[in-house]
Amino acid sequence: MKKINTTAISGMQELMPEAQATFDRLKDKISEVYHQHGFLSIETPMIERSEILLAKAGGDTEKQIYKVVKTAETVDDADQALRFDHTVPLARYIVEHESALSFPFKVTQIGRNYRGERAQKGRFREFYQCDVDVVGRGSLPLYYDADVIATLLDVFSEFKLGTPVLARISNRKILSGFIAEYNLEAKASEIFNIIDHAEKVPEEKTKSAFSEIGLGSERVETMMSFIEIHGGRKEVVAELKNLSISNDTFISGVNELDEVMKLLEIDGYTESISADMKIVRGLDYYTGTVFEFNLSEYSHIGSVCGGGRYDNLTGYFTDQKFPGIGGSIGLTRLFYVLAENNLVKSQEEKSVDVAVIPITNDELEYSMKVAKEWRGKGNKVTVVAGDKRLGDKLTYAAKIAKNAIVLGENEAKTGNYEVKKFN
Amino acid sequence: MKKINTTAISGMQELMPEAQATFDRLKDKISEVYHQHGFLSIETPMIERSEILLAKAGGDTEKQIYKVVKTAETVDDADQALRFDHTVPLARYIVEHESALSFPFKVTQIGRNYRGERAQKGRFREFYQCDVDVVGRGSLPLYYDADVIATLLDVFSEFKLGTPVLARISNRKILSGFIAEYNLEAKASEIFNIIDHAEKVPEEKTKSAFSEIGLGSERVETMMSFIEIHGGRKEVVAELKNLSISNDTFISGVNELDEVMKLLEIDGYTESISADMKIVRGLDYYTGTVFEFNLSEYSHIGSVCGGGRYDNLTGYFTDQKFPGIGGSIGLTRLFYVLAENNLVKSQEEKSVDVAVIPITNDELEYSMKVAKEWRGKGNKVTVVAGDKRLGDKLTYAAKIAKNAIVLGENEAKTGNYEVKKFN
Numbered sequence: 001m002k003k004i005n006t007t008a009i010s011g012m013q014e015l016m017p018e019a020q021a022t023f024d025r026l027k028d029k030i031s032e033v034y035h036q037h038g039f040l041s042i043e044t045p046m047i048e049r050s051e052i053l054l055a056k057a058g059g060d061t062e063k064q065i066y067k068v069v070k071t072a073e074t075v076d077d078a079d080q081a082l083r084f085d086h087t088v089p090l091a092r093y094i095v096e097h098e099s100a101l102s103f104p105f106k107v108t109q110i111g112r113n114y115r116g117e118r119a120q121k122g123r124f125r126e127f128y129q130c131d132v133d134v135v136g137r138g139s140l141p142l143y144y145d146a147d148v149i150a151t152l153l154d155v156f157s158e159f160k161l162g163t164p165v166l167a168r169i170s171n172r173k174i175l176s177g178f179i180a181e182y183n184l185e186a187k188a189s190e191i192f193n194i195i196d197h198a199e200k201v202p203e204e205k206t207k208s209a210f211s212e213i214g215l216g217s218e219r220v221e222t223m224m225s226f227i228e229i230h231g232g233r234k235e236v237v238a239e240l241k242n243l244s245i246s247n248d249t250f251i252s253g254v255n256e257l258d259e260v261m262k263l264l265e266i267d268g269y270t271e272s273i274s275a276d277m278k279i280v281r282g283l284d285y286y287t288g289t290v291f292e293f294n295l296s297e298y299s300h301i302g303s304v305c306g307g308g309r310y311d312n313l314t315g316y317f318t319d320q321k322f323p324g325i326g327g328s329i330g331l332t333r334l335f336y337v338l339a340e341n342n343l344v345k346s347q348e349e350k351s352v353d354v355a356v357i358p359i360t361n362d363e364l365e366y367s368m369k370v371a372k373e374w375r376g377k378g379n380k381v382t383v384v385a386g387d388k389r390l391g392d393k394l395t396y397a398a399k400i401a402k403n404a405i406v407l408g409e410n411e412a413k414t415g416n417y418e419v420k421k422f423n
Numbered sequence: 424m425k426k427i428n429t430t431a432i433s434g435m436q437e438l439m440p441e442a443q444a445t446f447d448r449l450k451d452k453i454s455e456v457y458h459q460h461g462f463l464s465i466e467t468p469m470i471e472r473s474e475i476l477l478a479k480a481g482g483d484t485e486k487q488i489y490k491v492v493k494t495a496e497t498v499d500d501a502d503q504a505l506r507f508d509h510t511v512p513l514a515r516y517i518v519e520h521e522s523a524l525s526f527p528f529k530v531t532q533i534g535r536n537y538r539g540e541r542a543q544k545g546r547f548r549e550f551y552q553c554d555v556d557v558v559g560r561g562s563l564p565l566y567y568d569a570d571v572i573a574t575l576l577d578v579f580s581e582f583k584l585g586t587p588v589l590a591r592i593s594n595r596k597i598l599s600g601f602i603a604e605y606n607l608e609a610k611a612s613e614i615f616n617i618i619d620h621a622e623k624v625p626e627e628k629t630k631s632a633f634s635e636i637g638l639g640s641e642r643v644e645t646m647m648s649f650i651e652i653h654g655g656r657k658e659v660v661a662e663l664k665n666l667s668i669s670n671d672t673f674i675s676g677v678n679e680l681d682e683v684m685k686l687l688e689i690d691g692y693t694e695s696i697s698a699d700m701k702i703v704r705g706l707d708y709y710t711g712t713v714f715e716f717n718l719s720e721y722s723h724i725g726s727v728c729g730g731g732r733y734d735n736l737t738g739y740f741t742d743q744k745f746p747g748i749g750g751s752i753g754l755t756r757l758f759y760v761l762a763e764n765n766l767v768k769s770q771e772e773k774s775v776d777v778a779v780i781p782i783t784n785d786e787l788e789y790s791m792k793v794a795k796e797w798r799g800k801g802n803k804v805t806v807v808a809g810d811k812r813l814g815d816k817l818t819y820a821a822k823i824a825k826n827a828i829v830l831g832e833n834e835a836k837t838g839n840y841e842v843k844k845f846n
Contacts, residue, residue, distance in 0.1 A: 001742045004474065006519040009503065012468035014516070016523055017530070020465050036798050038775045038805025040823070042443050045435035045549050046469070046535060047489075051427065062494070066470075068505070069490045070539035080432065082491070093437070096429040100439055102822040106805060107440070112469060116493035126468050143787065143808035266788050267795065319424045352461045364566065365689050372690065375459050382461025382529060385566035399525040400463070 011117065011125030013332050021351045022344055023335050029158050030130045030329060031110055037151040039108040039132050044089035046112070050079040052092050055316035056285070064115040082114040086131045087285075087313070087326065094135055095317040103137040104144060110331075122340075124332050133326035135313065140323045142256060145289040145309060146263035152305055152327050153272050156293065161343045163298060167269070168230070168276035169291045171257040172308070174240065175280055177250020178226060187213050189284070195227055196282045200302075229277040233261040236275035253288070260289055287311040289325060301337040305329045353379040354419070355397035359390055359408040366412040370405060398422045434540065434548030436755050444774045445767055446758050452581050453553045453752060454533055460574040462531040462555050467512035469535070473502040475515050478739035479708070487538040505537040509554040510708075510736070510749065517558055518740040526560040527567060533754075545763075547755050556749035558736065563746045565679060568712040568732055569686035575728055575750050576695050579716065584766045586721060590692070591653070591699035592714045594680040595731070597663065598703055600673025601649060610636050612707070618650055619705045623725075652700040656684040659698035676711070683712055710734040712748060724760045728752045776802040777842070778820035782813055782831040789835040793828060821845045 008014040015023060031041070047068050054062055066082040083089050086109040094105065110130045117123050132151055134144040149167055156165040175195070179188050194209045203224075210220040229239050237258045245251070257275060264273050281290040288309035295304060307327025314322045338344040354374050358367040367383050375381045382401065384393045390406070397404040404420045411417040431437040438446060454464070470491050477485055489505040506512050509532040517524065533553045540546050555574055557567040572590055579588040598618070602611050617632045626647075633643040652662055660681045668674070680698060687696050704713040711732035718727060730750025737745045761767040777797050781790040790806050798804045805824065807816045813829070820827040827843045834840040 002518060002740065003742070004478065004740050005472070006475070006515045006740055008468050008515075008519070009470055009472060009501070012470065014467060015465070016520065017463035017465055021463070024464055035774065035803050038778075038803055038823075040440035040444070040774050041447055042438070042440055044437060045431050047432055047435065047537075047549065049428070049432060052429070055427065065494050067492045067494060069492060071486060071488050071490060078432070092429045092431075095425060096431070097439065102819055104809075114470075126470065139809075141809040143806070147806070147808075263787075263791070267791050317425060317427050317429055319426070351458065351463050355461075364686075368686070368690050380458050380461055383566070383570070385570075386527075386562075386564040396525055400461075 009125075010119045011123065013124055013126070013336070017351065019339070021349075023331070026159065026335060026344070027110065027128065027130070027331060030155050030331070031108070033155045033158055034108040034110075034130075034132050034151060037106075037132075037147065037154070039106045039151070041108050041110070042090075042093065043109065043111060044083070044086070044093055046082055046114075047080050048083050048089060048092070050081045052317075053081050053083060053088055056088070061115075064117055066114045066116055084115050085113050086111070086129055086328070087133075087310075090131075090133060090135075091314045091317055091322075094322055095314050095320075098137070098320070098322075103135065104140055105135045106132075106144075106147075107135065108132050122333065122336055124336075127330060127332035130329040130331050131326060132328075133324050135322050135324040138321055138323075140325065142259050142289075143263060145256075145260045145325045146267065148307065148325050148327050149260070149264060149273070149291055150267050150269060152293065152307075152329070153269055155329065156305070157272075161295070161338065163295050163343065165272060165293050165304070166296045167264075167273045167291055167293050168279045169257065169261060169273060169289065170275065170277055170279040171253040171260075171289050172280065172286050173249045173253025173288060174257065174277070175253075177247040177253055178243075178245060181245045181247045181250060182219065182222070184215075184219075187215075191223070192280050192284075193282070195223075195278060195280045198227055198278055227278050230274055232270075233258060233265065233273075233275055236277075256288055281306060281308050285310045285312065291327070295343075298337075298341055298343075301341065304334050304337075350400060350402050350422075351380060352382050352401040353403060354381045355384050355401035355404045356381060357384045357390070357393045357397060357404055357406045359406065361385075361387070362409065363407045363412045367407050370407065370417070374405075432548075433542045434546065436547055436549070436759070440774065442762070444772075446754070449582065449758060449767070450533065450551065450553070450754060453578050453754070454531070456578045456581055457531040457533075457553075457555050457574060460529075460555075460570065460577070462529045462574070464531050464533070465513075465516065466532065466534060467506070467509070467516055469505055469537075470503050471506050471512060471515070473504045475740075476504050476506060476511055479511070484538075487540055489537045489539055507538050508536055509534070509552055509751070510556075510733075513554075513556060513558075514737045514740055514745075517745055518737050518743075521560070521743070521745075526558065527563060528558045529555075529567075529570075530558065531555050545756065545759055547759075550753060550755035553752040553754050554749060555751075556747050558745050558747040561744055561746075563748065565682050565712075566686060568679075568683045568748045569690065571730065571748050571750050572683070572687060572696070572714055573690050573692060575716065575730075575752070576692055578752065579728070584718070584761065586718050586766065588695060588716050588727070589719045590687075590696045590714055590716050591702045592680065592684060592696060592712065593698065593700055593702040594676040594683075594712050595703065595709050596672045596676025596711060597680065597700070598676075600670040600676055601666075601668060604668045604670045604673060605642065605645070607638075607642075610638075614646070615703050615707075616705070618646075618701060618703045621650055621701055650700050653697055655693075656681060656688065656696075656698055659700075679711055704729060704731050708733045708735065714750070718766075721760075721764055721766075724764065727757050727760075773823060773825050773845075774803060775805050775824040776826060777804045778807050778824035778827045779804060780807045780813070780816045780820060780827055780829045782829065784808075784810070785832065786830045786835045790830050793830065793840070797828075 068080045190213045198206045286308035290308035292303040293305035309325045311323040356367045356371045371381045491503045613636045621629045709731035713731035715726040716728035732748045734746040779794045794804045
């Protein structure tokens with residue numbers, strides 16, 4: 001009889017061991033690929049002073065933050081909260097440790113973040129984010145934009161999901177310049193916001209949203225055909241140039257997009273990338289390259305990875321310039337949608353390689369010896385001890401292990417035993 | 424110019440990338456050894472309902488807890504807090520998911536916990552604990568006590584610290600029975616507490632502590648000679664039996680200690696274990712085997728690992744019995760003391776294997792190709808892009824990488840290049 005509610009708190013993922021093993025395998029793979037591309041791991045505290053977290057945030061973020069209150073009288077009582085992403089703590093870390101770091105600083109952070117969102121299916125209040133960032137001091141070559149996207153593409157190819165991933169890339173300067181060309185700067189943030197949501201609503205809704213912010217029907221059509229532009233680098237760059245827009249920001253955005261995609265083509269990613277004017281990213285700290293990844297055959301699950309360039313990451317903490325390019329895989333949500341779509345189920349397997357089963361306690365000593373031998377050969381091995389009947393021990397072993405070795409009097413005497421493989 | 428205080432919050436460890444790599448290597452090693460011994464990973468949320476965390480706690484723990492308060496109006500507002508260990512969440516997990524688990528459940532949890540302790544050198548408010556536990560349903564064979572201790576000993580031997588580790592083992596029933604034999608049950612918790620602190624204070628202080636709780640001088644001497652008992656299994660068991668104590672709990676404690684140590688001897692750990700009556704463990708949920716690990720040559724650092732058997736883990740959550748045996752490595756503190764004593768310094772090495780350096784942007788394409796080849800051979804590789812002078816690029820490469828490949832016009836043309844090893 002339960003005496004108390006023992007469910008996990010709503011919005012927090014809690015997995016059974018088999019699913020946890022699959023989750024961990026994805027997490028380890030991400031970390032491995034990030035390291036292969038020369039990113040260094042760091043870990044910042046889960047708790048930050050609120051003034052750090054809220055230096056910029058405001059709005060939704062501030063509403064979703066978890067404040068932390070110590071109950072002890074013995075400790076200082078600064079206003080503290082749980083981090084909601086890795087980007088703000090990274091900015092603090094870089095400003096704090098700047099003199100001890102080498103730039104460009106290629107860095108990865110893999111850990112949990114917290115947002116008190118409204119609880120709903122597939123949305124989490126505690127979630128893993130797996131970030132890569134390259135941060136320069138003063139300046140940062142465009143090469144690293146391609147480097148980050150290539151790294152993230154390699155992660156998805158290593159996941160072996162059996163379905164292709166597409167990196168959809170744009171550059172915020174293109175849309176900014178486009179908006180300026182048509183003297184719509186005053187409505188820029190609304191326009192970014194409408195385009196950012198365009199894929200989640202019917203086309204008519206996007207049109208009427210443009211109308212509602214005061215665009216005439218001709219401008220609405222201009223915007224609608226602009227956001228339809230997508231495809232291979234050469235076609236998209238040609239199409240954008242054909243718009244004959246003279247705004248400098250626009251031109252520099254098109255050139256940067258061209259350059260980043262060219263580098264990715266050189267690196268062998270031509271089939272996995274697409275230029276796409278619908279990609280703008282909601283967060284207003286992005287200043288150049290922006291990207292989102294989709295699983296082409298599962299477009300309903302939305303983006304599985306995203307990121308971009310932010311030239312003013314540390315602006316709230318210091319006057320020094322640290323431009324960066326970063327991307328993030330929201331692993332908790334990704335794992336949830338992959339499982340929902342049966343894209344990871346097949347990777348689940350039992351974690352223990354061999355269960356060694358002494359038939360009676362007389363064979364425990366020999367079982368420990370056999371277990372040690374198999375462990376020495378790199379296997380994950382457990383001994384099933386105790387007074388239970390052999391049948392019960394085998395049932396247990398079949399649930400946790402891939403193989404069993406049953407040891408009775410005869411096996412202990414002769415040293416010969418069989419390895420039984422479970423299906 | 425900094426505009427804001429960017430230090431990490433006091434009591435939270437924040438490492439430079441090189442130290443982080445060493446920390447992560449230890450953490451990965453722990454996880455690897457735990458898995459080799461057949462433990463399955465789980466991860467519970469960092470946030471729990473306070474009624475779960477405080478079901479038993481009280482006292483110091485309650486004072487040190489971090490409460491969590493959501494600021495959003497949209498979400499429910501239950502009383503929540505950050506977990507302070509893995510044991511309470513494990514108890515909740517087992518009661519909640521009991522029907523989906525296989526028992527004995529061999530489980531590991533590696534993650535951060537939170538205690539608002541008074542800030543001081545080497546004490547952390549945010550810290551990693553790396554736990555292994557075996558939990559039975561109804562009962563749990565004594566074999567698993569040895570299994571947990573052997574697993575933890577293997578971790579320390581894999582750390583290759585160059586200094587031996589000693590598992591000091593006792594059984595709470597021995598002291599409980601001893602106390603009962605002398606009719607001191609009313610003072611049991613004070614006696615446990617005095618012995619638990621005996622190694623941190625001068626002998627005289629322990630004696631006077633015994634006197635202060637009302638023990639006569641003869642009883643003080645009885646206690647003082649009892650806690651001095653330590654050494655190999657056979658000697659200690661003989662010495663304990665020589666005390667001619669007839670209390671059943673005492674006898675059963677001695678037999679359990681004998682049995683657990685015998686299993687460890689069979690498994691080859693004779694040199695690494697010692698029976699020791701000073702080991703009692705402070706936490707009152709232990710009911711049988713208790714142990715602490717020390718680095719024999721660095722006794723001033725105190726215990727580096729500890730654990731024990733708890734037969735009533737889930738008692739606050741359910742009427743069902745789930746006896747368990749567990750142990751934990753406090754990795755944040757351990758890493759700190761190992762570094763202080765230069766026991767991990769030598770393991771630090773640069774994380775990137777190869778830095779590929781194009782002399783000018785003309786060689787960027789070829790550099791990406793070379794980087795990809797080296798990455799394909801399992802190396803961690805970065806390309807040092809940008810317009811900086813070669814000297815600056817080499818200085819940067821020397822800081823982050825073990826080797827450099829410098830590529831100029833000639834190398835790009837011929838495909839021949841040298842690998843320069845940094846010291």
